[in-house]
Amino acid sequence: MFLPCVFLRDDDIWSDDEVFLELSGFLKELRLPVIYGVIPLRLEPRMAVVLKNAKKSDPALVDIVQHGYQHANHAAAGVAKYEFGPGRSNDRQHKDMSAGLKIMHRSFGAMFTPAFIPPYHGYDRATLDAVEDLGFRIFSAGKKAALSGRSFLDLPARVALNKYAPDGTPLAFDSRDMIAQWRRAAAGRGVIGLVYHHRAIKGADDMTAIKTFFRFLALLRDQGHVRLALFSDLLRVEKSGRERCR
Ligand SMILES: [Zn+2]
Numbered sequence: 001m002f003l004p005c006v007f008l009r010d011d012d013i014w015s016d017d018e019v020f021l022e023l024s025g026f027l028k029e030l031r032l033p034v035i036y037g038v039i040p041l042r043l044e045p046r047m048a049v050v051l052k053n054a055k056k057s058d059p060a061l062v063d064i065v066q067h068g069y070q071h072a073n074h075a076a077a078g079v080a081k082y083e084f085g086p087g088r089s090n091d092r093q094h095k096d097m098s099a100g101l102k103i104m105h106r107s108f109g110a111m112f113t114p115a116f117i118p119p120y121h122g123y124d125r126a127t128l129d130a131v132e133d134l135g136f137r138i139f140s141a142g143k144k145a146a147l148s149g150r151s152f153l154d155l156p157a158r159v160a161l162n163k164y165a166p167d168g169t170p171l172a173f174d175s176r177d178m179i180a181q182w183r184r185a186a187a188g189r190g191v192i193g194l195v196y197h198h199r200a201i202k203g204a205d206d207m208t209a210i211k212t213f214f215r216f217l218a219l220l221r222d223q224g225h226v227r228l229a230l231f232s233d234l235l236r237v238e239k240s241g242r243e244r245c246r
Contacts, residue, residue, distance in 0.1 A: 082122025
């Protein structure tokens with residue numbers, strides 16, 4: 001049966017903070033798989049251990065992928081932020097991405113899934129060339145039509161669960177807004193990518209709102225309306241040539 005495939009991505013991962021531990025525990029209870037976008041240069045050794053243990057104990061519930069290099073903003077004032085983008089040479093972008101990839105390999109070995117998420121969802125042609133050259137199998141940015149004609153799978157996260165301030169800082173969560181966004185995304189075709197930032201959870205209300213949304217998602221899955229997938233699952237589907245997503 002073809003079901004809409006959904007992935008869940010948590011970006012800006014580098015420390016085993018309380019909010020991360022609470023939310024990742026909750027997702028595990030619900031058996032909801034989640035893709036963690038790790039910022040290589042900021043990754044703390046303790047967090048590397050936490051992620052490796054999570055992947056080892058439940059490989060079907062966790063993917064570990066690369067989110068930029070150091071999550072620096074290189075855009076000029078007044079321009080949309082980016083770490084990888086038009087103001088940076090091909091060489092600079094390639095070097096940063098490659099240095100990040102080395103850290104990911106060293107930290108996670110075979111537990112790393114070769115996917116790249118550009119910080120602030122900014123990128124240009126040089127970014128995509130570097131992604132291709134370094135052998136990433138998946139690229140995942142923000143809301144846009146999926147790219148074609150590249151050697152990697154493009155899996156944009158079309159839905160941002162948290163709201164953003166005008167300067168791009170992730171802000172609060174609202175479960176009604178999340179469900180409204182979900183309904184719009186579910187009406188379309190293709191893989192439904194959902195991104196959130198656990199770091200944007202500032203208090204009990206935000207935590208309740210996102211947990212409510214995750215319960216809703218688990219219910220849709222339990223009732224057979226959607227299939228939750230990791231990037232590594234989608235790579236396997238691609239390799240087998242079988243279409244398992246609507
Ligand atoms: Zn980020």
